[in-house]
Amino acid sequence: MLTYAGHMSTPTLLPLAETEVCRAPLTRQPLDAEQAVDLARLLKALADPARLRLLSIVAASEGQQACVCDLTEPVGLSQPTISHHLKVLMEAGFLSRSKRGTWAYYALVPGALDSVATVLVTA
Amino acid sequence: MLTYAGHMSTPTLLPLAETEVCRAPLTRQPLDAEQAVDLARLLKALADPARLRLLSIVAASEGQQACVCDLTEPVGLSQPTISHHLKVLMEAGFLSRSKRGTWAYYALVPGALDSVATVLVTA
């Protein structure tokens, strides 16, 4: 689904998180090489302090969305660096981008973080 | 607790996973800089295909433990590289090591993966 107002960017790369939703916890049976690479790609996207803060700030914002100008100051990095991190999170499927006027609003992709959490859980 | 048979190695670095167990999901409120660095450190330890496979193989092994010689062949990397990855996972608090004779048995630290999963979950 994931229909948003405004112009929805079409990511050139496939949303990685989606390919990975329906996996059993990694503690149930060994992952093969391909599954490991896919999951590692998602975790790599999350494994950065700035990106984690970006995700949490977006999640805690009004309407679960925020524009770049709202994110630069609290994280304390330059605007190009923030844009870079947002792109990484988008390509991994954790964020979506909708453009309204000059502003680009980033929002959490529902279920993306949860699918990673599900794979990690031991139960 | 975490009492194991055999000689239990005492990691020189504090088990990072433990410091991080009691955090609310990152989507509830923004993480501060320190929390972000801590969580990123854990995710970095997980964000590698070889290490994910190591974790899953250990978890699926008899008694949730395996020695290095059992891990080298299925992962397809050299023994020093396997030892390196196991060390990373140990220092992050995901694996523990108990030595019996010449063999070093690695085992999942109960709850370590789950605590990361809990932080990631959206609910």
Add this chain to the structure above:
DNA sequence: CCACAATATCGACAGATGTCAATGTTGACT
């Protein structure tokens, strides 16, 4: 059309990371 504001992209650079071969350590067994 022209300036300006918000983002994105590019190029460069320092530092981190994954990998292996070589070597060191430790314990078992004769």
Add this chain to the structure above:
DNA sequence: AGTCAACATTGACATCTGTCGATATTGTGG
């Protein structure tokens, strides 16, 4: 003691990554 097996550590190397300044792109408003 001596040898061998399992594992850890070291050193080196290529690659990846995070960061910024500079520049390009796109949309707004005069």
